Amino acid sequence: MKNNGLEDVIAAETRLSDVDGEAGRLVIRGVSLDLLVERATYEDAAALLLDGFLERPVTAADLKARLGQARAEVFAHIHTADAALLNLPPVDAMRALIARLPDGEDFETTLRLLAAPAVFLPAVLRLQKGETPVAPTPSLSQSADILAMLDASLPTREQVSALDAYLVTISDHGLNASTFASRVVASTGAGLTSSVLAAISALKGPLHGGAPGPVLDMLDAIGSEDSARTWLGQALDRGERLMGFGHRIYRVRDPRADALKGALAPLVMTGQVDRNRIRLAEAVEQAALAILRERKPDRPLDVNVEFYTALLLDALKFPRAAFTGVFAIGRTVGWIAHAREQALEGRLIRPRSVYIGPLPQAA
Ligand code: ACO
Numbered sequence: 001m002k003n004n005g006l007e008d009v010i011a012a013e014t015r016l017s018d019v020d021g022e023a024g025r026l027v028i029r030g031v032s033l034d035l036l037v038e039r040a041t042y043e044d045a046a047a048l049l050l051d052g053f054l055e056r057p058v059t060a061a062d063l064k065a066r067l068g069q070a071r072a073e074v075f076a077h078i079h080t081a082d083a084a085l086l087n088l089p090p091v092d093a094m095r096a097l098i099a100r101l102p103d104g105e106d107f108e109t110t111l112r113l114l115a116a117p118a119v120f121l122p123a124v125l126r127l128q129k130g131e132t133p134v135a136p137t138p139s140l141s142q143s144a145d146i147l148a149m150l151d152a153s154l155p156t157r158e159q160v161s162a163l164d165a166y167l168v169t170i171s172d173h174g175l176n177a178s179t180f181a182s183r184v185v186a187s188t189g190a191g192l193t194s195s196v197l198a199a200i201s202a203l204k205g206p207l208h209g210g211a212p213g214p215v216l217d218m219l220d221a222i223g224s225e226d227s228a229r230t231w232l233g234q235a236l237d238r239g240e241r242l243m244g245f246g247h248r249i250y251r252v253r254d255p256r257a258d259a260l261k262g263a264l265a266p267l268v269m270t271g272q273v274d275r276n277r278i279r280l281a282e283a284v285e286q287a288a289l290a291i292l293r294e295r296k297p298d299r300p301l302d303v304n305v306e307f308y309t310a311l312l313l314d315a316l317k318f319p320r321a322a323f324t325g326v327f328a329i330g331r332t333v334g335w336i337a338h339a340r341e342q343a344l345e346g347r348l349i350r351p352r353s354v355y356i357g358p359l360p361q362a363a
Contacts, residue, residue: 007248012175012183012346016049016337019174021249026256028172037165037259042142043067045168046114046333053340054107068138070115071145074101075136077116078123086127091325093124095200103191105343110336113196117332118142121325122149125318143167146329151317158266159316165263166312169256170305170327172334174249178202178209179331179338186339187349195339200328206243209327213320214243215310219280228280228287236295242288244307246299253302260308264315273315281311 018027026033029048036045043060050058058066077097085096097120101112123133126149134149143163147155155163173179181202182195203209222231232242247254267273285303292301313323342349 005248011180011349012338012342014175014338014341016334016341017172017174019249021247021251024250024252024255026173033169033255033259037168037263040168041164042167042171042330045171049172049333049337050110050340053337053344054110056107058107064141065138066111067115067142068136068140068145070111071119071136071142072138074112074116074119075123075133077101078120078127078133086124090121090124090128090319090322091200091204091328094120094325094328095197097124098193098200099197101193103193105191105340109192113192113336114142114332117325117329118146119149121322121329122146124325125150125322126152147316156270156272158270158272162263162267162312163316166260166309166316166326167330169259169263170309170330172331172337173256176208177205179335182335182339183342183346184349186342187346189343192336192339196332196335199331199335203328203331204324209306209324209331211243211304211306212310212313212323212327215307216314216320218243219277219284219310222280222284225280225283228284229291232284232288232291236291242292244310245288245292245303246301247304250302250304251300254304256305257303257308260305260312264308264312267315273311277314278311281307 016029018025020026028036028045029051031048036048040048041060043064047058047060047063050063077100081097081100086093088096094117098113098116101116103109119136126133131152134152136145137148138145140148141160141164144155144160147159147163175183178199182199185195185198186192206214218235222228235242264273264278268275268278285307289302309323309327310320313326314320318326
């Protein structure tokens, strides 16, 4: 047996989401991603994912109001954090701040955990620029408030819709590495805060949620449409992976890429995005798909969620160092729903390994 990354191993039954890698289809609680993105706000998607996993039913409107209060409550933690913590890379600072919150499994803990990354990330980003953090506005939706806390001004309608679309698109995605980490921790009976901390730690690697920053680095390094093919070929010659391409499950285009490309369109049409960047990205995407087909004919490699994540979050003025943190803001609800499902319906996760080291010498 090889260390094959548990490929094709079924490690849980879930009613939360289904990833069909051959068809390129994602279903979240019975709703296909394209419909969900078109119709749902962040609060709608969060209420859908948490349905049946809280002590009491909760509507999207309830959640919006309670999350507003929770954001105001967690904001106070920013003022008690020391400078060393606040100067860590944004996702690490966010994780360290969340680690200071109480653990638990109830609705209050859930609210705190959904609110905390949304408040901590913009505050950390502003402090790192030498600016004062902006206090949350409880009456705003989660997406509008994140953007308001980031930029100290009210976002446009198109910006709020684009962030909602992003947060909904990445809210849950089967048993990815961070969600599995969340379920492993939940299976031991540790609380939701512990699950979320484990999940953030798994998310930040470049093979998972750490890819979108490097996607923008790649676009910058390529610089112009004419250089795309040569640059990509040289990167592959050096044995590098093209960030934003390939996926363990999808053998076709990641449906989330199109959902995010669609979410970018209103920003493009209203001139709220650098059109040159979009044109370059489209050219790089085409060149990368062609060169990957030539170089890896046996492995279908297509664009994944991170490619358009990079463009969308850049258009919303998040710095690239913060992209993984924004991913965590959206995925926390999926991690919590999975942790609750595991705690309520699962058993301790404890696989076995095959020992291939030396045996003790006979005396
Ligand atoms: N560029 C070039 N080659 C690639 C890429 C890529 N992006 N992705 C996979 N390959 C190649 C590998 O080099 C390997 O080739 P080989 O057999 O000749 O050595 C083959 O495809 C299979 O690679 P694995 O690592 O076994 O594939 P796996 O399913 O584990 O990888 C992963 C999935 C980690 C996402 C990979 O495609 C990758 O590294 N992509 C780039 C990073 C990225 O975009 N990450 C975000 C993923 S989406 C998310 O997690 C939210």
